[in-house]
Amino acid sequence: MHDRSTHVNLTMYTAFGLKLASELYLPELIPAAPGAVEDVVIRQADLTAWSDQLEQANFVMQGEHFMFHIPDTAIYAVRGGREIEVCSYSGADPDTVRLFMLGTCMGVLLMQRRILPIHGSAVVIGGRAYAFVGESGAGKSTLAAAFTQAGYRMVSDDVIAMQATASETIVYPAYPQQKLGLESLLHLKALQGNKHARKSNHGLALMDGNPAMLKNGHLRKLTGELNKYAVPRVDYFHNKPLPLGGVFELVAESPNREFQREGELAAVTEQPLNMLEFLHTLLLHTYRRVIIPRMSLGEWHFGTAARMARQVEGWRLLRDSSAFTASEVVDRVLDIIRKEENSYGSYSFDEGS
Structure with missing residues (x-):
């Protein structure tokens, strides 16, 4: 010791x-x-x-x-x-x-400190932080990485710090690192050069048959994490607090009729969450929520989540678990936010926003 x-x-x-x-x-x-x-x-x-x-x-x-x-x-x-x-x-x-x-x-x-930690990833879209939550393996970090590859900035990965005021919820930036699985890294490498991706000084590369590495140095494998690597995101990190714009719950499912749309199998479908469903989602995806009763914070936890559920919108995204759908989910998220904010007129979705 x-x-x-x-x-x-x-x-x-x-x-x-x-x-x-x-x-x-x-x-x-x-x-x-x-x-x-x-x-x-x-x-x-x-x-x-x-x-x-x-x-x-x-x-x-x-x-x-x-x-x-x-x-x-x-x-x-x-x-x-x-x-x-x-x-x-x-x-x-x-x-x-x-x-x-x-x-x-x-x-x-x-x-x-009465700041609610949510288990998920968050990125900046149009000057607001949008959070992606879900069970392990749902694709939260991979989706955030796809957004950074498209030119958007990351706010947090794994733990999202949120504080609800009377009028809005503030998201505090974590630190510029992501945890990504080898399979996701390889898929994201394959997407480089498509309509979403922009050139990067830290492109992913495979060298000598080894696991994914950065061109400028090896990725560090996370001890105790199965095939997960620490990926630095300094160039794509937003380090100032932002208002929360909304929350997307990612659900990976096997292809079925839920993905049926106009006679074709859709890779991603969305379901708006009503306030009670959204409240349940925030409570369910609170980071280390099992210790909250032992800390006597149950009333604070519920009240904070309820306030957040009244302030912003929530959606559930069902994606095909048999395919790599990050690019399609990026499209769908941006479409949903554009529709939601259409009345504001000047909302910007430029790269790097």
Whole structure:
């Protein structure tokens, strides 16, 4: 285990709308501007006194103090929305330590700060953030990557930080990295050069029969993730808060009559969600939602999701799971948003918007 040092330098980063002062090196994150005041401190600490208790339970809750344990990786403590402590095991993979710190720890910390973490990806369209949610394998990250390949900017992947005000929901940018499977990477490579794609300095390439790599360097395989790779998106990242424009729930299904349209099999079909269906979707796809009752945040969770469901529209997109449909889903999403915003007249969908 790491011994906590009494004299360490803290590096300032920005993520999820917060300034993070960290003892741990976090190369995935964007450095904060000079002189920034931290919202959260991330430290290494000796948490071994909790080892026995954590081996008997998945996590431990004591008020605003949340602790959990990942075997052979680390013990983590998240305190009051302001502090994350990490106790790494000797020999633990640093990438894996950061994976849980930037995932579960940040999800819990956001909830402690009453910012709702939604499990999904988000991109900028017409000056607003649109979120894509769904079960694992539904195609959330792949769709966001297809949008960036078409010239749109990414806001978040995996954890979307949302805060509902009285009049709108604000989406805070996460950090410029995506988790993409090898199959998706290969399909996106094949799409390069089509009507959606634009030229990139970070095109995907296959080299020497190895898994997908960037032309300018190897993609890092994520430990513990089956054939998933960390894909940097610095060139396509929007790093300012945005109002939420809407939410799309992605559902991958086998071809059936749901995809039947005018006598032909449609690759993608949409279903508008009524307010109750949309509310259920937000509650269902809240990141790490199983711990919310233990944190006594059930009333806040429901109230926040209900407010969001009243402020924006939600849709369910059914896509053919037997085919790679990212390009078709991009088309359908843009069509839906154009129709929704048609009355505004000046809505822009230019690349890079």
